[in-house]
Amino acid sequence: MPFPIYLAGMRATAGLVTSSEIASIVKTSDQSVTSSTVLVSDTQLQLPVLANASYIFGCYVDYEGAAIGTGDLKHQWAQPATSAIRFTQTYISTAGALGGGVTQLGGDVLTAGTAGAGVLRALVMDGSLVNGATPGNVVFTWAQNTSSATATIVHAQSYLWLLRTA
Numbered sequence: 001m002p003f004p005i006y007l008a009g010m011r012a013t014a015g016l017v018t019s020s021e022i023a024s025i026v027k028t029s030d031q032s033v034t035s036s037t038v039l040v041s042d043t044q045l046q047l048p049v050l051a052n053a054s055y056i057f058g059c060y061v062d063y064e065g066a067a068i069g070t071g072d073l074k075h076q077w078a079q080p081a082t083s084a085i086r087f088t089q090t091y092i093s094t095a096g097a098l099g100g101g102v103t104q105l106g107g108d109v110l111t112a113g114t115a116g117a118g119v120l121r122a123l124v125m126d127g128s129l130v131n132g133a134t135p136g137n138v139v140f141t142w143a144q145n146t147s148s149a150t151a152t153i154v155h156a157q158s159y160l161w162l163l164r165t166a
Contacts, residue, residue: 021164022161023164026157027042030153049135049136050131051131056163057162058124059140064118066152067116068094068095068113071144071152072114076110080131084105084106085106088126092112117150
């Protein structure tokens with residue numbers, strides 16, 4: 001569906017409104033990874049993108065894991081082959097320092113530090129996605145950065161949203 005153009009006096013149809021609304025998902029349950037550094041698709045933090053469309057997006061990941069440097073969170077965006085993602089993130093590094101402000105690409109594999117079981121951390125990302133001819137899903141993928149018997153958990157109430165801009 002082409003990006004909607006609104007004109008004075010135009011009737012707002014369901015299709016017109018749907019093609020320009022914000023798509024969003026809020027996790028309703030925790031997901032954990034234990035003793036694995038293999039990236040997995042988050043079971044809920046994923047949304048469809050249309051062919052030849054552009055979006056801005058935001059993502060908040062509420063997580064926890066083992067002591068810093070012994071588990072941590074590795075993450076990457078999975079996306080349609082014809083899309084390009086650019087974003088920045090705010091996070092605690094695997095050395096315990098506040099990080100952010102650098103432009104990242106969707107294919108970059110990044111890390112964020114954990115601080116021990118029961119200690120919540122946040123990873124916040126915002127950016128843009130430009131998609132080509134292939135529709136598909138944008139998916140937050142993640143794992144432990146270092147294999148640990150203490151689970152790394154992405155908690156319920158984490159969220160992802162997309163707003164189509166073109």
